[in-house]
Amino acid sequence: MTYCCEQVARQLQHTCEAHSDLRDCPDSLVIHLQDTGQFGLRVHDGGSSFITIRHCPWCGTDLLERVSNRERREDWSLQRLARPDSRRLDRVRGSSR
Ligand SMILES: [Zn+2]
Numbered sequence: 619m620t621y622c623c624e625q626v627a628r629q630l631q632h633t634c635e636a637h638s639d640l641r642d643c644p645d646s647l648v649i650h651l652q653d654t655g656q657f658g659l660r661v662h663d664g665g666s667s668f669i670t671i672r673h674c675p676w677c678g679t680d681l682l683e684r685v686s687n688r689e690r691r692e693d694w695s696l697q698r699l700a701r702p703d704s705r706r707l708d709r710v711r712g713s714s715r
């Protein structure tokens with residue numbers, strides 16, 4: 619996988635001897651969510667929270683467009699659309715089959 623810039627690559631390849639769990643490491647700023655292809659900025663509040671970002675904070679590249687797998691992104695947006703009204707969507711799908 620190639621990243622938009624060296625800073626992001628360095629962040630995502632970051633490992634720390636002092637913090638086996640990178641949630642505890644103040645040097646770890648960026649995370650990549652494997653399931654959605656999204657990127658996030660860690661919020662170091664003692665938990666595992668993060669803020670999802672669309673654009674690289676260093677170079678401004680559109681991360682979803684540039685980095686993530688396109689198919690995966692479509693799956694993700696479909697899931698998001700389906701979530702609030704999944705029952706009705708299932709019914710529509712069922713009747714069309
Ligand atoms: Zn970048």
Ligand SMILES: [Zn+2]
Nearest residue numbers: 634636637643
């Ligand atoms: Zn550390």
